[in-house]
Amino acid sequence: MASKEATIYILDVGATMRTKREGQNVSRLEETKGVLLKLLANKVHMNRKTVYVSVVLVGSDITKNQLATVDEDGNADYQNVDVLQELGVATLELMKGVQDDVNVGEAMGDCLDGLIVSLDMMTKFCKKLKYEKKIYILTDASSQINQDGTDTILASVREDNVEINVIGTDFDSEDGEPKPKTETQAANEAFYKEMAQGARGDVFSLDEAKQLTEEFYTKKVKPTAVYRGTLDLGDPEDHPDASLSIPVHMYPSTMVAKIPTAKKYSVLSENAAVEDLVGDGRTGIVNLSRTYKLKVTADMASGDSEAEEVTEVPEEALEKAYMYGKTIIPIRAVDLDAFKLRTAKSMTILGFFSASTFRREWLLSNIYSVFPAPGDGRAEVDLLGFVFALHEKNSYALVRYVRAEDAEPKLGILWPEITEEHKCFYFGQVAFSEDVRRYLFASLTEIHTASGKKLEKHRLLATEESIAACKEFIGSLDLMKADDGEEYLKPKTTFNPATQRQKQALEYRALNPTKDLPPIPDSLIAQLMPRQDLLAETQLYADKLIQLWDIKKIDQPQKNKRGYGASLGEDGEKEGVAQTSSGAEASTTASLIDGLTGNPSSKRHKSESVFGTASTASVAGGVGRASAFGGSGQTGLGRGDMAASGMIQFEMNAVREIRTSDPVKDFQDMVRIATIQSQQGVRPAGAGFITVSMAVEQMQAMITKLFSTSFGDQLYEKAIECLKSLRQFLADADMADMVHGGTGFEGKGKTATNMPEKTRETIQSRVETWNTFIKEVKATALNTATSPPRADFWELINKSRKELGLLTIKDVPAGCGGASEDEAEKLWAETSDTDMPLHVEDAEAPEEDDLLALMD
Amino acid sequence: MSASWRSNYDNNEEEDGDDGIVTDAQETQWRSRDSILFVIDCSPAMLQPAEDGEIPFYKAIKCAMTVQMNKIISSDSDLVGIMLYGTKKSKNLTNFENIYVLQDLDAPDVNKIQQLEGIDDRTIDFDEEFGTSDGKYTLGEVFWTASNLFGSSAQRIGSKRMFLLTNEDDPHRGDISLRSASKVRAKDLQDFGIKIELFDIDKPNEQFDRSLFYRDILLGGFDDDEEEREEAENTNAKLGELLQRVQRKEVKKRSLFNIPLKLGPGLEFGVKGYNLVMSQKKGTHRNVYTLGEAVREVETVTSWICADTTQYITPTDLKYFWEFGGTKVVFTKEEVAAMKTFGPPGLALIGFKDRESVPMQLNILHSMFLYPDEQSYEGSTRAFSSLLTAMAEMDKIAICSFTQRKNYSTRLVALIPQLEVVSEHGQELPPGFQLIPLPWADDLRPLPIQTDYRPPTELIESAKAIISKLNMKKGFKPDNYENPTLQKHYKVLQATALNQQDMDIDDKTLPKTKQMHERAGAYIQNYKDVAGGVDLPVHENASVLTASLKRASQSQASEASQGSKRAKSTQPADDDGLRQEMQEKYDNGELKKATVATLKQFLVSVQRPHGGKKDELIAQVEQYFAP
Incomplete structure (x- = not known):
């Protein structure tokens, strides 16, 4: 509650509090102090400036209060009453004081003295202002009470609206056995009871109080309307008569109660020597510092990393920008404001619809309640007419809600709540359209074979038997009456364990700064666990499900991945072994390709981002696997270990891409890895082909780059070597055959008849690739539009025409394409062929950066 | 950032002490990109208008455009490319004929959308730019070029999908070698991790028959780590539904978590969780420096400084504290993390309840969706499916405790069974459990106002007439309402980028007041007349809010220990909420958050001086509340 509170705790520390209750190993005082500390802790947790507490000790050896007097005759009033803290904010210091410094006194104190002192303090503090005033008396009720003037006291208590509660160590619990007590205690108990009841309070036994303070409680939040406005229907602008505008208030009905966020604390401050401290000693405060520097974009970085120094810019010079796809669009703050969607504060009904058409998963967040504006009878009539009508029609209203002027419009639905109260x-x-993902999921009840036949039995399909067993299981574990005939785990009886744990830990650490935190009490997490008593009842049915389902945990899901697609149409019995191995293959292939192309799986990607170690590790993983694969022909399982060790990282780095330093070797390595992989891989269709073609493409690009960016003829020789290497590879039919795992023929001179169709095709496409490429090289080199012209490079090629010419039908197995002799000769003609397309725009224009990079 | 929703998390990252906790947003950032390559057939049949006058090719272009625009909003780092085949002109790196790479795989961009707009509105002339090759093309080369496009993309790609849009169900008819070559290439694509999604379109009076050719191409493909089974296949190839079909596949399905569902000791299976509904936010802004030669993006470097020693602090030198009774109580990072973790990731069944026990008013966070995970536990699908069917038939829900992943806090959730619903449009509802997070008692607020008033039947009947008149027959469907804030935001960005003037959007959430008036104006008028004749309810205590609140809170178990069991209701009757608001702000030291207008309004209402600057106003309010 947001009103101000003043609470005074009167703690009896009289001599009799030293004694222990039966069965306890600490004194009555220690037990009572425990309850008081808990009550104080709750006040501290509230952390509010307007919650005031005071602790008054009665029976103390010290007398410290404003009423204490000793008259001339030596008659002393209000003795042994010690005000430990005047009404003030609840602090940890006060709690520590109670815990460490409050001891049993020698004397016996009169709690009524304490009460009068407290009331006096209360009156002076609160004056006539509005306070919630409470007094707690914690006592063993053993000392004599001077009951003089009790009536007057109580009258003033009532007048001042003070609530008095009494916690007695030996009071009887409401539903317990009467406790042994002295005559005085019994008399006092009766007296306190009457007094508390007269002051709107109550009496509690210590055990009751302990239990209550141990109970979880929630932080009370004052209902604050988040929207005070109107609920509109119709066209108020043009037809005010025929439209409604009902004043309403909207309050949160559910709202995530967040645990306050812990703030950062500096260990440096903790450990620093005194002389190193500046300012106000050891505060542990951590300050945030933000600086801004210009981002270095990728193209700049590749140019010259030295030149691009980190440039800091002042915060004032920053502008905001948003991404529109790839484009970054700076928008000045004023413009942003000007372009904002203008809206008026409102809640408007867009229409009504039947409740049955609504899906609850469209609810996006927490719920609010909408009431007629308090005290507005007209609004109540207008609104409740619709509440009842929607209820009777089982319908909801769709509304557009704008919290405040220019706030974002939201869509919401209103549904009626009608109870007695x-x-x-x-x-x-x-949800808006943008908020919904429309994924498709495979059916769980329909499985079709490749030929379209619907399967009735399959290992993935539920059976009548298992559904029936499930129903028995569900029936045996019903919570609707599990809590003594009541529903178990109603949300209003469940408490967030994290909130409670944080409070506990905070209290404990505050009072015991050097100790480790106590373990999590079972009571805290009991609600998160299945109940043992229910489990016992359900065991029979659970056992049956275990047996029926026969679920196996798969330890390495990556390797034993089971393709659903592959399982389609297969017999459930036979699929075991074959299935697993083909799954393994697929995943290995996939990860290999991922490795080579720098597309690690999403999981790896994630960890990289965390550690910022970029792609080398995962790429090494990919080829590590490949090498293990090709090298020793291990079985599918256990390959990952090799990869994990990262031992082949070096080799991997060498073949990830073709680089200028030694392109021929890079190319050969890359091709070799790809070939080994596809050769050993059981997949017949040439899983590695794409990878090989990537190597070829990269090589082509490298060659073009080399000769077209060469400074003079510096890089020509290298380019020629590359060309030779590329042609050699593309001309080699055996290589092509290996890709397809062919085993049927050796050597040259083979014919198309004994050659698989795929191999023939591959050879043909490779031959074409070379022939096309070398023509392209010619066109680029002889193109007079480029500067500088590279005719000299073509001359050089011409000199090696035997090794670099078109692949002719003579060079390749029959039926695998190849150019004619005439065509081959034509390549060496002076000018570029007219029938050959010239794609100047496709040739990579030399970039200055690359040129520089090549020169060093 | 693809495939999931953005949040505004970035803005308050620094303020959040939960470094050990991985939020959805962070996770999202780590996600790799998705890529979609549209491969569109330009054969003459694609250029023939269908019955409804729509031309398949242009419809396909529209689909590609819509996907690009949606990507800009939902995940602007995803890659989209467009390739035409069966064109007269060619444009591709390998110089294949009849293949025209219109847009390389790249993040969506203004220019790319403009280009598509140009094709769509015919300002880019099809015949002139591309032309049709009258059905001449080699499908194998199309697939090859597609794989090259994926392979040559410099970007790191998470998922690769090729959307093939064609109405030719029997390409290369009669040419066995070309057909088999196409199949080999298609297989290569799949081996490379590229999934082919076929969007088949019926020709007029001729249904697309997958069995003629495409079935062989589509079967047997593994789809990276995600779905092992072909999704419910759409048998409908109507042109009119093409866009809808493309949009359903537009976002790569990606699970959020992958955990065991424990039904009891020794009885557990695997489930995957998905976010199917979640609030889509605007992209977060970036800081740029515009005073230099070009607009440059700015990186924010955040560092921490110890106030006492003025040294920079490394993360290992950080502890955490809460203020407790005026003292800083310090914990290690591990201690803080351990406070909210109550078990390993998983769903633990506690028991079953009736569906009605979790009404809509107990909603607290958005829902998630569960589907079996056969890859972590063999037999999960059958077990999941059995449980789903049994619960649906018994109309029961399951109550579980749920820890999404390591170091996440634990919550109680309800699992609501949802059986698959298939209509002629394909899958309407997927089979699985809706996971509904439940509130704790801590999260519940009592209803603040009580009344026993019941309006007269006549009034209720009058309201029912209005409801009937304004009934939306098909109910509410999110698809019909685009978020105007997002639409406006991106429209403004687009207009700024293209230097356009038009920044107006069509706000679909505005009430159609004119139609509403025509349909129900008279009925609303009648309702007002009837209500005008009704006696107003009388409440003895005008301060309903305060009184009922007190009563409601009495039911709290711990009231006695808190001592506020019998709170009095001495709030003045004219208490208008403003006072409470101020008091609350004062108590929590949040007066600074109040607006000047509110502060003034309050000071006027309590007859205090209300002039001056904000600080002075706050001082006045503080003075008012000070004891």
Whole structure:
């Protein structure tokens, strides 16, 4: 509650509090102090400036209060009453004081003295202002009470609206056995009871109080309307008569109660020598510092990393920008404001619809309640008419809600709530089109074979038997009456364990700064666990499900991945072994390709981002696997270990891409890895082909780059070597055959008849690739539009025409394409062929950066 | 950032002490990109208008455009490319004929959308730019070029999908070698991790028959780590539904978590969780420096400084504290993390309840969706499916405790069974459990106002007439309402980027007041007349809010220990909420958050001086509340 509170705790520390209760190993005082500390802790947790507490000790050896007097005759009033803290904010210091410095006194104190001192303090503090005033008396009720003037005291208590509660160590619990007690205690108990009841309070036994303070409680939040406005229907602008505008208030009905966020604390401050401290000693405060520097974009970085120094810019010079796809669009703050969607504060009904058409997963967040504006009878009539009508029609209203002027419009639905006490609407925000993902999921009841036949039995399909067993299981574990005939785990009886744990830990650490935190009490997490008593009842049915389902945990899901597609149409019995191995293959192939192309799986990607170690590790993983694969022909399992060790990282780095330093070797390595992989891989269709073609493409690009960016003829020789290497590879039919795992023929001179169709095709495409490429090289080199012209490079090629000419039908197995002799000769003609397309725009224009990079 | 929703998390990252906790948003950032390559057939049949006058080719272009625009909003780092085949002109790196790479795989961009707009509105002339080759093309080369496009993309790609849009169900008819070559290439694509999604389109009076050719191409493909089974296949190839079909596949399905569902000791299976509904936010802004030669993006470097020693602090030198009774109580990072973790990731069944026990008003966070995970536990699908069917038939829900992943806090959730619903449009509802997070008692607020008033039947009947008149027959469907804030935001960005003037959007959430008036104006008028004749309810205590609140809170178990069991209701009757608001702000030291207008309004209402600057106003309010 947001009103101000003043609470005074009167703690009896009289001599009799030293004694222990039966069965306890600490004194009555220690037990009572425990309860008081808990009560104080709750006040501290509230952390509010307007919650005031005071602790008054009665029976103390010290007398410290404003009423204490000793008259001339030596008659002393209000002795042994010690005000430990005047009404003030609840602090940890006060708690520590109670814990460490409050001891049993020698004397016996009169709690009524304490009460009068407290009331006096209360009156002076609160004056006539509005306070919630409470007094707690914690006592063993053993000392004599001077009951003089009790009536007057109580009258003033009532007048001042003070609530008095008494916690007695030996009081009887409401539903317990009467406790042994002295005559005085019994008399006092009766007296306190009457007094408390007269002051709107109550009496509690210590055990009751302990239990209550141990109970979880929630932080009370004052209902604050988040929207005070109107609920509109119709066209108020043009037809005010025929439209409604009902004043309503909207309050949160559910709202995530967040644990306050812990703030950062500096260990440096903790450990620093005194002389190193500046300012106000050891505060542990951590300050945030933000600086801004210009981002170095990729193209700049590749140019010259030295030149691009880190440039800091002042915060004032920053502008905001948003991404529109790839484009970054700076928008000045004023413009941003000007372009904002203008809206008026409102809640408007867009229409009504039947409740049955609504899906609850469209609710996006927490729920609010909508009431007629308090005290507005007209609004109540207008609104409740619709509450009841929607209820009777089992319908909801769709509304557009704008919290405040220019706030973002939201869509929500209103649905009626009618109980004995409450009549209102609930409001729940619902999804916009952009908020919904429309994924498709495979059916769980329909499985079709490749030929389209629907399967009735399959290892993935539920059976009548297992559904029936499930129903028995469900029936045996019903919570609707599990809590002594009541529903178990109603949300209002469940408490967030994290909130409670944080409070506990905070209290404990505050009072015991050097100790480790106590373990999590079972009571805290009991609600998160299955209940043992229910489990016992359900065991029979659970066992049956275990047996029926025969679920196996798969330890390495990556390797034993089971393709659903592959399982289609297969017999459930036979699929075991074959299935697993083909799954393994697929995943290995996939990860290999991922490795080579720098597309690690999403999981790896994630960890990289965390550690910022970029792609080398995962790429090494990919080829590590490949090498293990090709090298020793291990079985599918256990390959990952090799990869994990990263031992082949070096080799991997060498073949990830073709680089200028030694392109021929890079190319050969890359091709070799790809070939080994596809040769050893059981997949017949040439899983590695794409990878090989990538190597070829990269090589082509490298060659073009080399000769077209060469400074003079510096890089020509290298380019020629590359060309030779490329042609050699593309001309080699055996290589092509290996890709397809062919085994049927050796040597040259083979014919198309004994050659698999795929191999023939591959050879043909490779031959074409070379022939096309060398023509392209010619066109680029002889193109007079480029500067400088590279005719000299073509001359050089011409000199090696035997090794670099077109691949002719003579060079390749029959039926695998190849150019004619005439065509081959034509390549060496002076000018570029007219029938050959010239794609100047496709040739990579030399970039200055690359040129520089090549020169060093 | 693809495939999931952005959040505004970045803005308050620094303020959040939960470094050990991985939020959805962070996770999202680590996600790799998705890529989609549209491969569109330009054969003459694709250029023939269908019955409804729509031309398949242009419809396909529209689909590609819509996907690009959606990507800009939902995940602007995803890659989209467009390739035409069966064109007269060619444009591709390998110089294949009849293949025209219109847009390389790259993040969506203004220019790319403009280009598509140009094709769509015919300002880019099809015949002139591309032309049709009258059905001449080699499908194998199309696939090859597609794989090259994926392979040559410099970007790191998470998923690769090729959307093939064609109405030719029997390409290369009669040419066995070309057909088999196409199949080999298609297989290569799949081996390379590229999934082919076929969007088949019926020709007029001729249904697309997958069995003629495409079935062989589509079967047997593994789809990286995600779905092992072909999704419910759409048998409908109507042109009119093409866009809808493309949009359903537009976002790569990606699970959020992958955990065991424990039904009891020794009885557990694997489930995957998905976010199917979640609030889509605007992209977060970036800081740029515009005073230099070009607009440059700015990186924010955040560092921490110890106030006492003025040294920079490394993360290992950080502890955490809460203020408790005026003292800083310090914990290690591990201690803080351990406070909210109550078990390993998983769903633990506690028991079953009736569906009605979790009404809509107990919603607290958005829902998630569960589907079996056969890859972590063999037999999960059958077990999941059995449980789903049994619960659906018994109309029961399951109550579980749920820890999404390591170091996440634990919550109680309800699992609501959802059986598959298939209509002629394909899958309407997927089979699985809706996971509904439940509120704790801590999260519940009592209803603040009580009344026993019941309006007269006449009034209720009058309201029912209005409801009937304004009934939306098909109910509410999110698809019909685009978020105007997002639409406006991106429209403004687009207009700024293209230097356009038009920044107006069509706000679909505005009430159609004119139609509403025509349909129900008279009925609303009648309702007002009837209500005008009704006696107003009388409440003895005008301060309903305060009184009922007190009563409601009495039911709290711990009231006695808190001592506020019998709170009095001495709030003045004219208490208008403003006072409470101020008091609350004062108590929590949040007066600074109040607006000047509110502060003034309050000071006027309590007859205090209300002039001056904000600081002075706050001082006045503080003075008012000070004891």
